[in-house]
Amino acid sequence: MLPISQQTLDENIKKLGVASEDKISIRETVRLANMLEKASGEKFIRFEMGVPGLKPPQIAIEAEHEANLKGLGAIYPPVNGIDELKIEASKFAKNFININVPPECCLPATGSMQGCFAAFMVANRTDAKKGKTLFIDPGFPVNKAQLRALGMEYYSFDVYNYRGQKLESKLEEFLSCGDVSTILYSSPNNPSWINFTDEELQIIARMANKYNVIVLEDLAYFGMDLRRDISTPGQPPYNPSVANYTDKYIILLSGSKSFSYAGQRISVMMISPAVFNSNYPDLLKYFGNANFGHAMIFDALYTLSTGTTHSVQCGFAAILRACNNGEYNFVNDIREYAKRAKFLKEQFLNNGFSIVYELDGQEPIGDGFYFTVKYPGLTGTQLIKKLLRYGISSIGLNICGSEHTDGLRICVSQLSEDLFPVIKERLEKFHNGN
Amino acid sequence: MLPISQQTLDENIKKLGVASEDKISIRETVRLANMLEKASGEKFIRFEMGVPGLKPPQIAIEAEHEANLKGLGAIYPPVNGIDELKIEASKFAKNFININVPPECCLPATGSMQGCFAAFMVANRTDAKKGKTLFIDPGFPVNKAQLRALGMEYYSFDVYNYRGQKLESKLEEFLSCGDVSTILYSSPNNPSWINFTDEELQIIARMANKYNVIVLEDLAYFGMDLRRDISTPGQPPYNPSVANYTDKYIILLSGSKSFSYAGQRISVMMISPAVFNSNYPDLLKYFGNANFGHAMIFDALYTLSTGTTHSVQCGFAAILRACNNGEYNFVNDIREYAKRAKFLKEQFLNNGFSIVYELDGQEPIGDGFYFTVKYPGLTGTQLIKKLLRYGISSIGLNICGSEHTDGLRICVSQLSEDLFPVIKERLEKFHNGN
Numbered sequence: 089m090l091p092i093s094q095q096t097l098d099e100n101i102k103k104l105g106v107a108s109e110d111k112i113s114i115r116e117t118v119r120l121a122n123m124l125e126k127a128s129g130e131k132f133i134r135f136e137m138g139v140p141g142l143k144p145p146q147i148a149i150e151a152e153h154e155a156n157l158k159g160l161g162a163i164y165p166p167v168n169g170i171d172e173l174k175i176e177a178s179k180f181a182k183n184f185i186n187i188n189v190p191p192e193c194c195l196p197a198t199g200s201m202q203g204c205f206a207a208f209m210v211a212n213r214t215d216a217k218k219g220k221t222l223f224i225d226p227g228f229p230v231n232k233a234q235l236r237a238l239g240m241e242y243y244s245f246d247v248y249n250y251r252g253q254k255l256e257s258k259l260e261e262f263l264s265c266g267d268v269s270t271i272l273y274s275s276p277n278n279p280s281w282i283n284f285t286d287e288e289l290q291i292i293a294r295m296a297n298k299y300n301v302i303v304l305e306d307l308a309y310f311g312m313d314l315r316r317d318i319s320t321p322g323q324p325p326y327n328p329s330v331a332n333y334t335d336k337y338i339i340l341l342s343g344s345k346s347f348s349y350a351g352q353r354i355s356v357m358m359i360s361p362a363v364f365n366s367n368y369p370d371l372l373k374y375f376g377n378a379n380f381g382h383a384m385i386f387d388a389l390y391t392l393s394t395g396t397t398h399s400v401q402c403g404f405a406a407i408l409r410a411c412n413n414g415e416y417n418f419v420n421d422i423r424e425y426a427k428r429a430k431f432l433k434e435q436f437l438n439n440g441f442s443i444v445y446e447l448d449g450q451e452p453i454g455d456g457f458y459f460t461v462k463y464p465g466l467t468g469t470q471l472i473k474k475l476l477r478y479g480i481s482s483i484g485l486n487i488c489g490s491e492h493t494d495g496l497r498i499c500v501s502q503l504s505e506d507l508f509p510v511i512k513e514r515l516e517k518f519h520n521g522n
Numbered sequence: 523m524l525p526i527s528q529q530t531l532d533e534n535i536k537k538l539g540v541a542s543e544d545k546i547s548i549r550e551t552v553r554l555a556n557m558l559e560k561a562s563g564e565k566f567i568r569f570e571m572g573v574p575g576l577k578p579p580q581i582a583i584e585a586e587h588e589a590n591l592k593g594l595g596a597i598y599p600p601v602n603g604i605d606e607l608k609i610e611a612s613k614f615a616k617n618f619i620n621i622n623v624p625p626e627c628c629l630p631a632t633g634s635m636q637g638c639f640a641a642f643m644v645a646n647r648t649d650a651k652k653g654k655t656l657f658i659d660p661g662f663p664v665n666k667a668q669l670r671a672l673g674m675e676y677y678s679f680d681v682y683n684y685r686g687q688k689l690e691s692k693l694e695e696f697l698s699c700g701d702v703s704t705i706l707y708s709s710p711n712n713p714s715w716i717n718f719t720d721e722e723l724q725i726i727a728r729m730a731n732k733y734n735v736i737v738l739e740d741l742a743y744f745g746m747d748l749r750r751d752i753s754t755p756g757q758p759p760y761n762p763s764v765a766n767y768t769d770k771y772i773i774l775l776s777g778s779k780s781f782s783y784a785g786q787r788i789s790v791m792m793i794s795p796a797v798f799n800s801n802y803p804d805l806l807k808y809f810g811n812a813n814f815g816h817a818m819i820f821d822a823l824y825t826l827s828t829g830t831t832h833s834v835q836c837g838f839a840a841i842l843r844a845c846n847n848g849e850y851n852f853v854n855d856i857r858e859y860a861k862r863a864k865f866l867k868e869q870f871l872n873n874g875f876s877i878v879y880e881l882d883g884q885e886p887i888g889d890g891f892y893f894t895v896k897y898p899g900l901t902g903t904q905l906i907k908k909l910l911r912y913g914i915s916s917i918g919l920n921i922c923g924s925e926h927t928d929g930l931r932i933c934v935s936q937l938s939e940d941l942f943p944v945i946k947e948r949l950e951k952f953h954n955g956n
Contacts, residue, residue: 149591161578162574198787205827237808390635393826394635397785399586
């Protein structure tokens with residue numbers, strides 16, 4: 089029966105032993121929702137996890153199986169990637185971002201998680217006097233956990249008040265300290281679904297050039313800003329990227345969301361040739377070679393996992409080839425998420441909520457994988473707890489480096505169409521109860 | 523035409539730009555052999571790479587495909603492993619090592635490379651006053667590169683002169699410094715194929731207990747010491763392990779060699795429950811939790827790659843289940859390597875070579891994946907170069923932490939039976955030419 093009573097909620101929070109009064113981690117939310125599902129007998133609506141809700145492309149399944157039948161499962165993968173994947177990734181960069189990254193600079197990793205870990209490992213050690221990362225937040229909290237695990241430090245700021253031209257002086261404030269090696273952001277952004285405008289990307293590039301900083305551009309949601317359809321190979325519009333404005337970049341292209349391939353753990357790092365071919369003597373403290381590309385392949389990726397699963401490299405190569413050839417339109421598949429977001433936003437707005445991060449420049453953000461909401465008079469943690477009583481599970485922006493501690497992240501991926509009337513009813517009940 | 527002239531060899535070495543006069547890395551050897559193959563028109567015999575030469579088990583190929591057809595490729599794998607793999611790994615530990623490791627303490631990693639990286643990350647940070655690894659060498663040089671990449675330090679010694687009872691005081695010499703957190707060795711050993719005797723494993727365990735050190739036991743060649751057939755589940759003899767004598771261990775069980783599954787990058791860490799459940803406050807500097815198991819799963823394995831490829835977890839679970847049920851005898855498959863080793867050793871011994879590491883206690887080492895050779899009057903590097911002239915490629919023990927710098931490692935995996943007469947002829951030609 090919904091709503092669950094305040095007492096049942098409190099008892100379960102106590103039982104779980106939530107670490108902090110003000111913060112609930114994603115894992116704690118998931119477990120709490122599981123416990124409350126049991127207690128109430130009601131299936132919860134899951135907005136908390138950023139996991140794909142679609143099937144992986146059949147073409148990948150077939151390519152993996154073919155690779156396995158050929159016996160590749162017994163053979164160590166080339167650490168720098170199979171030729172086919174490198175070539176298709178290079179073509180993909182040209183076809184969909186309109187940048188030139190030669191195959192040798194396209195390296196597979198075991199998901200963008202590993203790609204980012206490896207990028208921190210190498211890029212943050214190119215200059216012994218630097219070593220910090222600057223996060224343009226909000227962002228994925230695990231990237232900060234990666235730095236902590238590596239014993240590295242970071243700066244961060246919430247971009248909310250520094251959109252457009254204001255971004256430049258804000259970046260300069262941190263970069264002028266002289267100890268930053270890398271800037272990291274995601275665009276489309278997790279959790280807020282903002283996208284940097286071309287003006288903003290140019291500012292980031294200009295600052296990277298000025299302060300000799302490598303930009304780690306996390307394209308985890310590649311092509312998923314559906315306001316522009318980038319899905320025709322070799323034709324504008326292209327997916328925006330800082331790589332159009334600087335040669336100091338590493339693009340992290342993930343298979344997980346855009347290609348519904350999260351289970352198989354694969355991504356491609358597209359490393360600017362200018363970075364890839366540079367020598368940084370300070371790398372020799374940690375690696376066998378001062379050359380960036382060499383250290384990345386034979387020290388970082390090699391010591392992390394001896395490369396990426398062989399059959400999965402074949403699967404991802406098949407996906408990218410089909411995109412390059414115009415045989416597979418990955419954007420069509422992910423339009424499903426936009427449909428869900430459009431419906432959901434309406435329901436939230438109809439019931440007293442508002443959107444936290446709502447504009448890119450003058451333009452409203454697109455409908456996609458995530459959006460952010462708040463409700464008048466409640467902190468983020470209060471809102472999470474109250475929504476749980478109505479069978480709705482979500483996470484707070486306070487764990488994502490946002491200053492908007494009243495905001496929640498809503499991930500639409502698990503909301504299949506049969507749940508539309510259910511969420512409508514629950515949100516109305518929630519709003520009427522307040 | 524073989525032998526290749528000294529001049530051609532020298533020219534190619536110069537062209538490649540080998541970094542050191544005294545050392546040739548594996549990668550340099552591979553490239554040099556490729557160049558000389560081209561120059562001579564003769565196919566080389568490849569002893570340099572420790573890669574499996576058999577097909578992966580059909581049962582794994584089928585299980586992977588089934589998982590993919592079910593759509594698991596789109597779903598993030600559980601970072602601590604799918605239940606089925608954890609359960610089968612726990613049973614495997616009981617059936618083939620005769621130890622009790624509950625499923626929760628069995629964690630998949632993206633190959634033992636990642637398993638070892640994660641083990642260093644966590645175990646070497648359990649005590650801020652410690653932090654070094656002690657390598658019982660010879661060993662796999664990349665494990666040292668992992669520590670370097672992590673900014674960690676190590677001790678090492680060649681065990682050749684410290685077998686049996688002598689091992690105790692040698693270990694104590696290092697451990698009594700008080701700054702060692704972990705001991706790492708492989709048994710069967712890469713490169714020497716020695717196996718620690720039960721007496722030696724007991725000594726290692728005793729020292730680990732005395733100095734509160736975690737033993738990282740790399741079982742990359744599990745069951746491949748064919749002097750004892752450990753392949754019947756639940757029946758002695760069992761695979762030897764230090765875990766029989768101490769509760770301070772992490773076993774690294776690799777899929778790569780014993781199960782011919784190297785391409786798919788999977789291993790299982792079997793962590794002693796005593797370690798897994800311990801709290802180490804010093805971990806909090808790097809991780810979100812002081813509990814070893816929690817830090818290993820949600821900090822190390824999560825930040826390294828968000829777990830291990832979903833379908834491959836299903837594939838490895840299927841292999842282990844078939845072993846546990848007595849339906850698949852993995853030792854029968856790898857007997858092929860012993861056949862090759864037996865033949866090859868004879869050829870080397872007939873032609874003036876001798877075995878470097880030849881005994882475990884009083885017993886000659888078994889026939890398996892590797893063995894070591896030397897030739898009178900030549901250093902290791904001289905011998906590598908001379909053998910290259912006869913179309914034979916190998917690596918030196920000097921890059922593996924061995925003091926026997928005249929020794930070479932011979933890996934038999936690539937020597938299929940049709941090459942038997944070829945290697946016989948080349949070794950005879952080599953010997954007669956000296």
